Amino acid sequence: MTDHTYTSLDIVTLPPGGTHSFPTGGSEWIVLPLSGGCTVTTREGDTFALRGRDSxxxxxxxxxxxxRDTHAGVATAAGGxxxxxxARCTxxxxxxxxxxxxxxxxxxxTGTCSRQVNNFAAADTFACDRLIAVEVLTPGGNWSSYPPHKHDEYHPGEESELEEIYYFEIADGPTGTPGLGYQRVSPSRDHGTDLLREVRxxxxxxxxxxxxxxxxxxPGHTMYYLNVMAGPGPEREWLIRDHxxxxxxxxxxxxxxVDPRLPLYPGATS
Known part of the structure; x- marks a missing residue:
């Protein structure tokens, strides 16, 4: 479990027939299949059969x-x-x-900055109280999250205050060798976050x-990341300031x- 001030992320791997249950507490949650399908239930009797995907x-x-304030269960017949x-919410x-x-x-x-964004829970596509979440796919050799940008100060109409969690998956090479990528974060303030990390x-x-x-x-390894965002601002919005x-x-x-390798697969408006 990755747990921060406003956001949380848990990656759950289940075997065939596996189950996982958890209290939602003071947060709203999205269950997103990364591989495989599942059935999601709540204490109140809601049941959602998710087809999921291969990967x-x-x-x-x-x-x-x-x-928030329920108990949820995830069950999968085939594993996944x-x-x-x-995100903490009211x-x-x-x-x-x-x-x-x-x-x-x-x-x-476009060009080497081309990427695909699956806006499943962007601020303007799916109603949540605080949670913002999207998926990004970057073809091998390309850069995404570029130009560098930030959203760590609240400026009405210009910039949101949102912390963020990135979760990565990297496609294997043609012979099955594992891939890798890199993530950079540079300081926007004194003693701010400063890292360059290899990610797998x-x-x-x-x-x-x-x-x-x-x-x-x-090169040769498509990068996937899931972005999970939330913050204390008065509005649920994603406003960024470029470096x-x-x-x-x-x-x-x-x-x-646009890179001709995109889209990797279609969506509602691709």
């Missing part, structure tokens, strides 16, 4: 939203791996099913503050095509 590199997935993404919204067919897929950036499948990086990016996919030394990169995108 994060093959398809978007359906998901289940769980409110499931992300439980949570309002108690109803439990709901999120169909894969409704997940907007966005192609962001199963790794997480917690970003309480700082300019984050690039996320670098090694002033690198913001110019966005102006070059109209001059280049």
């Amino acid at each position: 994060v590199f093959t398809a978007v997935t359906d998901f289940a939203y769980l409110p 791996r499931f992300a439980l993404a949570g 309002r108690r919204l109803p439990a709901r099913y999120g169909p894969a067919e409704a997940v907007p897929v966005e192609l962001r950036g 499948t199963g790794d997480t990086v917690v970003i309480p503050d700082g300019w984050h990016g690039p996320s670098i996919a090694a 002033p030394d690198h913001a110019w990169v966005r102006a070059t995108w109209p001059e280049q095509p």
Whole structure:
């Protein structure tokens, strides 16, 4: 379990016939299949059958939203791996099913900054109280989370205050060799977060503050990451500020095509 001030993330791996139960406490949660399908239940009697997917590199997935102050269960017949993404919240919204067919897929950036974003629980696509969550897929050799940006101060209409958790999976090479990537976070304030980390499948990086990016996919290895965000601001919104030394990169995108390897798979609006 990765547990921070406003956000939480638990990656649960279950064998065939496996189950997992947990109290939601003071947080809202999304159960997101990474591989395999499952049935999600709540103490109040809600039941959601999630088809899931073979892997994060093959398809978007359906998901289940769980409110605070309940007890939830996850059960899988065939086994699988499931992300439980949570955020501290105040309002108690109803439990709901999120169909894969409704997940907007966005192609962001061009050239070597091309990436695919699955906006399953972005601020403007799925109703939550505080939680914001998206998936990003970066073809091998490309950079994403670029230009470096931050959202660690509240400036109305300009920047949100959101902490963030990155969870990574890296596609194997053609002969099955494991892949890797890199994540950079540079300080936006005195004594702020400063790291350059090699990341592999199963790794997480917690970003309480700082300019984050690039996320670098090694050639030949598609990079996946799940972003889980929440913060104390009055609105649930994702407003970012680009690093002033690198913001110019966005102006070059109209001059280049999107990487032809994208989309890796279709979504509602790809």
